[in-house]
Amino acid sequence: MKPSQSRLQKTNNRCAATFSLVLSVLFTASQGLRAQAPESLPAPVPADDRSDGDASPSSPSSDGSKAAESGGSTFLGRDVPFFNPGNEIVSWDGKHWNINNNRIFQARFEKYLNAPEETQKEDTKYRDILAQILNLLAPHSISPGDIDRAFQMLPAAAAYEQDARLCDSLADAVYSAWAAQRNQRRLEAANAALEQEMRRLEWNAQIAGRGQSFARPRDEGSAAEWDRAQAQEQEMKMKPYVRRQTEIMALMVQNKAKQELSEVQAKIEFQALLIQLFLQRRFQHVLIGTRFYRYIFGDGDTKLKLGGDAKRFFDSSIGIPPTVGVLDSLANEAVRDVREGVQAFEYLLDKAELESATKRLAETFIIGEFLPEIRTLPREKKRQALVFSQKANQLISAIEVKDYALAEKLVTELEIIAKDFDNSKALAAVETARTVSTMHIAKARNAAVSGDRATLEAELKAATEIWPRNPALAEFTTKIFDQTDLQQQALSDLERLISQKNYRQIFEDRLRFIAAVALYPERQNQLQEILEMMQKIEAAMIRADEIARRGDYAGAWESAELAFKEFPDDAKLNQLRATLTTKAASFVESLSRARELEERDQLGSSLAWYLRAQRFYPPSQFAREGVERLVHKILPGV
Amino acid sequence: MPRRASTPTHPVHIVIVFLLVVGAIVGGWFVAARVGDPYRTIPSLDVTAYLENANSLRGSTFKVRGGISNQLSWSPDGRRLYSIEIDDNSPNDGTLVPLLVPEQFKRVNIQKGQTYYFEVEVIEGGMLQTKNLTKA
Numbered sequence: 051m052k053p054s055q056s057r058l059q060k061t062n063n064r065c066a067a068t069f070s071l072v073l074s075v076l077f078t079a080s081q082g083l084r085a086q087a088p089e090s091l092p093a094p095v096p097a098d099d100r101s102d103g104d105a106s107p108s109s110p111s112s113d114g115s116k117a118a119e120s121g122g123s124t125f126l127g128r129d130v131p132f133f134n135p136g137n138e139i140v141s142w143d144g145k146h147w148n149i150n151n152n153r154i155f156q157a158r159f160e161k162y163l164n165a166p167e168e169t170q171k172e173d174t175k176y177r178d179i180l181a182q183i184l185n186l187l188a189p190h191s192i193s194p195g196d197i198d199r200a201f202q203m204l205p206a207a208a209a210y211e212q213d214a215r216l217c218d219s220l221a222d223a224v225y226s227a228w229a230a231q232r233n234q235r236r237l238e239a240a241n242a243a244l245e246q247e248m249r250r251l252e253w254n255a256q257i258a259g260r261g262q263s264f265a266r267p268r269d270e271g272s273a274a275e276w277d278r279a280q281a282q283e284q285e286m287k288m289k290p291y292v293r294r295q296t297e298i299m300a301l302m303v304q305n306k307a308k309q310e311l312s313e314v315q316a317k318i319e320f321q322a323l324l325i326q327l328f329l330q331r332r333f334q335h336v337l338i339g340t341r342f343y344r345y346i347f348g349d350g351d352t353k354l355k356l357g358g359d360a361k362r363f364f365d366s367s368i369g370i371p372p373t374v375g376v377l378d379s380l381a382n383e384a385v386r387d388v389r390e391g392v393q394a395f396e397y398l399l400d401k402a403e404l405e406s407a408t409k410r411l412a413e414t415f416i417i418g419e420f421l422p423e424i425r426t427l428p429r430e431k432k433r434q435a436l437v438f439s440q441k442a443n444q445l446i447s448a449i450e451v452k453d454y455a456l457a458e459k460l461v462t463e464l465e466i467i468a469k470d471f472d473n474s475k476a477l478a479a480v481e482t483a484r485t486v487s488t489m490h491i492a493k494a495r496n497a498a499v500s501g502d503r504a505t506l507e508a509e510l511k512a513a514t515e516i517w518p519r520n521p522a523l524a525e526f527t528t529k530i531f532d533q534t535d536l537q538q539q540a541l542s543d544l545e546r547l548i549s550q551k552n553y554r555q556i557f558e559d560r561l562r563f564i565a566a567v568a569l570y571p572e573r574q575n576q577l578q579e580i581l582e583m584m585q586k587i588e589a590a591m592i593r594a595d596e597i598a599r600r601g602d603y604a605g606a607w608e609s610a611e612l613a614f615k616e617f618p619d620d621a622k623l624n625q626l627r628a629t630l631t632t633k634a635a636s637f638v639e640s641l642s643r644a645r646e647l648e649e650r651d652q653l654g655s656s657l658a659w660y661l662r663a664q665r666f667y668p669p670s671q672f673a674r675e676g677v678e679r680l681v682h683k684i685l686p687g688v
Numbered sequence: 689m690p691r692r693a694s695t696p697t698h699p700v701h702i703v704i705v706f707l708l709v710v711g712a713i714v715g716g717w718f719v720a721a722r723v724g725d726p727y728r729t730i731p732s733l734d735v736t737a738y739l740e741n742a743n744s745l746r747g748s749t750f751k752v753r754g755g756i757s758n759q760l761s762w763s764p765d766g767r768r769l770y771s772i773e774i775d776d777n778s779p780n781d782g783t784l785v786p787l788l789v790p791e792q793f794k795r796v797n798i799q800k801g802q803t804y805y806f807e808v809e810v811i812e813g814g815m816l817q818t819k820n821l822t823k824a
Contacts, residue, residue, distance in 0.1 A: 651813065652742050652813065652814045653742075653815055654786055654810070654813060654814030654815040654816060655739055655814050657815075658738070658742075658783070658785045658786060661757075661784040661785075662783070662784060665784060680786075681760050681761045683813075684761075684769055684788065684813070684815060685762075685763050687763065
């Protein structure tokens, strides 16, 4: 691989890493989690305990790792969030989001799009202060005086609301580091004094250990005694010096440990703040912090003291050991990327390519929410993206809830306002839903016509699942419901009329009842019997009317009477019968008297009346039957 | 020779003769009628009462003059049932009543349209049963 290609690939990887890291932060913030970097960082430990050079043995981190292994809640959840720029999907904790379709992100983004641009005097002043601080801390021209001036400007920047007191936090970190360093210098001075004392004691011990000037006895026995006495005397003289040396050695070791601990603790606190600022996407503050850090800790050790998930988070994201320099470069990259993103947004907006413009702005907003390029973007331009964003979100929601009519309307609107809007997926969804839903509705309609209730329900359910708010479905179901209401009402009326034996009313409303009982075979049979009966009555009445029209009232009465005997409850037939009774009074009276006497077994009188009735109306069936019946009684066996 | 003037008929005599002639005619008709009714001693059937409640007349004998309207039935043993139309110059003229002719008259040829004098008895069921009959 050529060096240029390698550099390009590294740059791309770094951009992706920055984006991924920043997105993680957004979701962390969205979920209401505070940046937890300090908790995952190693706690200060004695230098001797860091022999492996890794800060991971710190207890909180270890706990976190154990929690992670056991599936408990760890830094940023069980998994580190990961953003795939290829499909705009963020994966976190086993869940996946499209960054363009996240409720919290949408809310935050829309809030930004509605907010006015931050170009007020106060905003400008604040940004100027930050720019001055960054200029003072620029690596190529930094001096102790610049450091002091930059430090003095931090409280001024922190006074602005938009800073959220982060510059105060930076100032505190810088001050703490300086305090730690002063403490280190005091410990160094103390150790120097102890060293000097040590050397003095060694000298004193040497002097004390030298022999006496008195001559050694020549006598061997006395000489041995003299040697023992000398040795005991030397030991007694040297003992305080040796004890003091031991004590000083212990103090020096202790001071050395304190010195190293103080330095590590100061670094860790500073790094924690830097990571926190990075995760909060306060890239200007990250740049300020990293430049202070390099100046304060000039030992060249910029490696971030991370452990556990936080270490893996950075390792897996950027692929290299995290350092303050990496944070610095990532922050610079983010600033550049945001600047480029805003430029792309404005260009796409000019070309009326709102879909791309909105996506670029959303991506840029995720990274550089607090950067000047984003904060100073005019609201007028943002509103255009907002309109598109709102409609696009509406479209997504409409398709999610299968409101394809609304989706189709939104697609049309989006096509008008955004030249680059890709309608293919949305329209494909709409057309597919329309086709399948229409097919199910057609099947449901056929089932309704044929009275197949089970198929009707199944097809309606299928159509509803595909397109719940399909206008055609709504229209069809409304008809079904209306018909069902009418049907239920008709069935209720039918029941009532049957119980009242008001078959006449049933006959007159027969069309309504026929439709109502279409799906109820038992009631169909019942209604059919009633209608057949009523047809007989109607036929008899028509026949009676015809006979009466010829002036044969007796014949008309008899026709009505025949029907009446079979259907005595029909009011209309009763009325006709009553009318004809008055018109054929003699005939009716003859028959009536004949029946009455027949019942009283007065055969002669009864037969006389039947004969009289027969004279009135010779074709009379009643009279003929009466005569035949009585003749049979009078002359049985004939 | 002078004719002797004829004596004119006195009008009284004419009236008397007229009355005698009329009396003779009415009397002759009356006598003839009385002589034609063979059951003139038997009371006529009260058709109105019969139509109202024949059972009340059961066991009684009446005379009936009527024309044969229709033969309603007959039995192999010779009993016949007719409907006769009352014809006795009463308000019930034209009224049809049933009449049972027992087997003893089976040799009598009774035809529709013939008029008879019937001596009838009201039997069980209020039926009129012929006891005697004479062609009018």
